[in-house]
Amino acid sequence: MGEFLRFENITKRYGQNTVLDNVTLEIQAGEVFSLLGPSGCGKTTLLRICGGFEPPDEGRVILDGVDITNVPANRRAVRTVFQNYALFPHLSVWENIAFGLKATGQDAKTILEKVPKYLELVQLTGYENRKPGQLSGGQRQRVAIARALINRPKVLLLDEPLAALDLKLRQRMLIELDTIHDDVGITFLFVTHDQQEAMSISDHIAVLRNGRVEQIGTPTELYEAPRTSFVAAFIGDTNFFEGTVETIEGDYCTLNIDGFPEIQLFNDKKVHRGEKIHVSIRPEKFFISAVRPEVTDAKTNLLHGKVEEVIYVGPHTRYWVRVQDWRVSVVQQHHGYGLDERRIKWDDEVWLRFGADNAYMLEHYAEVDEQLLALPDLEPEELEAVVEGGTQEVGSAE
C-alpha cells in the first residue's frame, strides 16, 4: 500500500517561535506511526494540525489523496484520543460513545447496533450507565478510544494517551491498544515522549526535535542505526566514542580512539582516512568477562578496563567500566543463574568484547546529547531541562 496520510512541508510558528519547521512525513495505511520527541518538539502541534484544530502556516496535509489542510475538524475523517481524554462529564459512557453518531445525524437503529459493539471492543460492556467521574483512568481511556473509533475514522490520533496512567496500567493498555489496532485496522498516529511506548507499538517512528524531523524509521532502524547522537541517546542508552579513521580495508575500517587499542568498524558511511568520526555502541553489544576471552576473529574488538559501578536489576546487570579516559556503559543479560558475570565486582579488571558490526557511525554528533544518556542521579524534570537546553545549544551551533 502506498502513502495514506502525508504531511507536506508543514511549518507552524507562534510569534517568533517556530514550532514546526518544514516537516514532511508519509504514513502508510493501517500502520501505527509514532511521533516521538521531548516536550516542546512540536509533536502535539503536528497532531493538532492533523486533527484540524490548528491550521499550519505553510504546507499541506493530504489524507487518502485529498488535501484536507483547510477542512474543519468536524468534517475530517480523523478522530482524536485526547491526552486528558476530554470525555463529556455530563454524559454516560453510552452517550459518550454514541456522541459521534448522534452529532453526525445517524439514526437510532444504527446507534443501538453500534454502541454495544464498541463497548465490547474496549471491554466496557456493563458500564454504559456510568458517568466518566465514576470510572478509573484506564476505563476512561477506553471510553475515549471507543468514542473516537465508532465513526470508523481513516486515522486515529492518540495524544500521549497513556501519560495519565500508572506504569503497570500503561503496559497493559499498550498491549490493549495494539490489539484494538489489529481488530479495527485503522491507521494510528501516536504521539508520545516515551521511547519505550513508541518502540513497542509502532511500525514507524518519526523522532522530532525542535520542530524538525530528526529521523524516520522502524523501531529497529532507529535503535540499531541512529542517524544522530540525539536519536541514539533519546532512544535507549548508548556509548559515544570519538575517533580518527586510520585504515580502510574493504567494507571495514580501523578507528583510533584515544586510549583504546585499534578498533575494527563497519564502514557504512564510506568515510575517508584521517576523518574524525563519532560512533555509538549500545551497552548490550558488549560482552563482559573477568578472564581475557580468546579472540580469533579479526572483526572482534577487545577492550581492557576496570569496573567502576555495578547495578544489578534482575534481568540484567549494568556495569560502568573505566577504559582509560572513557566510561563505558555495559549491560549484560542474565541467561542463567550464577554465570560468570555475577562474580564481577567493583574494581575488578574486566575484558569487553564487541563485534565490528555493532559500533555504528553517526552522521551528526552534538556533545549535549550525552546528557540524555542514563545518568543514575537525574530526575525527570532535570532531564527535561537538559533536553530543552540541549536543543537550544544545538540550534545555535548549526
Next chain:
Amino acid sequence: MKSRLRNISNWIIGAPSFVWLVVFYAIPIVLVFLLAFKPVDAYGGLGEGWTLKTILDLRNPSYPAIIWRTFWQGIVSTTVCVAVAIPISYQLARMNSRWKNVILLLIIVPFWTNFLVRIYAWRVFLHADGIFKNLLVAIGLIEESTTLLYNQWAVLVVMIYTYIPFAILPIYASAEKFDFSLIDAAKDLGASSFYAFRRVFLPVISKGIWTAVMVVLIPAFGAYLIPDLVGGPSSELVGDKIAQRVFIDRNLPHASALSALLMLAVFLPMLLGKWLNHMRRRRQTREGRT
C-alpha cells in the same frame, strides 16, 4: 468515637449559620404566611383572631392583570438576561486573563453606584427631552409624541439592565471552570460548533444557568422600585401592590397574602421541576440509557 466527635464539631461549626437561617429566614417567612390570616383593625394594626377574609380579597378584579404582567415581565427579563449572559460568559471564559478582568470589572462597576441613582439616570435618559428620545426622533424611528418613559417597556428595559450582571456572574463562574477541550472533542467527533455549544457547553454549565435564572427571576417577580420610578399606572407589578398595601393602606395582612402568593409562585414550580428531574433520572437508570 471519632465520628461522633466529628459530628459534634460539625454541629458547632454549622450552628451559627443554622441560627441565622432560622431567625432571619424561616421565622419571617412563617410570619408572612401567618399574617395573611389575620384581620386588620381600623388603625392599620392587626386585629384579634383569625380570618380568611384577606385571602378571599385576593380575588380583586384588578389583580389578575397585575399578576399576569408580573409573570410575563419576570419571565421575559429573565430569559433576555440569561440569553445575553450565556454568550458573554462563553467569550469571557475563553479570553486571556487581562481582558477578562477588565471586562468583569466593567460589569461590576455599576454596583458601586447607588441603585436609585442608576434608575434616575434611566429616567433622564428616556425622558421626553432626553438625548435618547431626541436621537430616535431625529433618525425618524419614533414620533415626537411617543413616550419612552412610564410604560411597561421602560420597566422591562430597566429590569433587564439591572439584572444582567446577576445573570452573568453565576454563568461566568460555571463557564470559567468549563474545559474547552471538550468543544474540540465534540468537533473532532463530527459535531458542528452549534451542536457542540448546545450539547456540551450548555449542559455542562447548566448549574450556573439555573442559578442565574433563580437569581434574576426572584427579584424580578418582587420588583417594585423599577416599575414605581420608570413605569406608569398601567405597568404596576405585584411588588408595587405589596408596597401600596403596606405604606398607603396600612394593610399588613393583605400585603402578606400577596407576598405569600409570590413566594408560592416561585417555590412550587421549582419543586415541580426538581421532582420531574428526579423522575426522569430514575426512569433513565431503569431503562439503562437514553
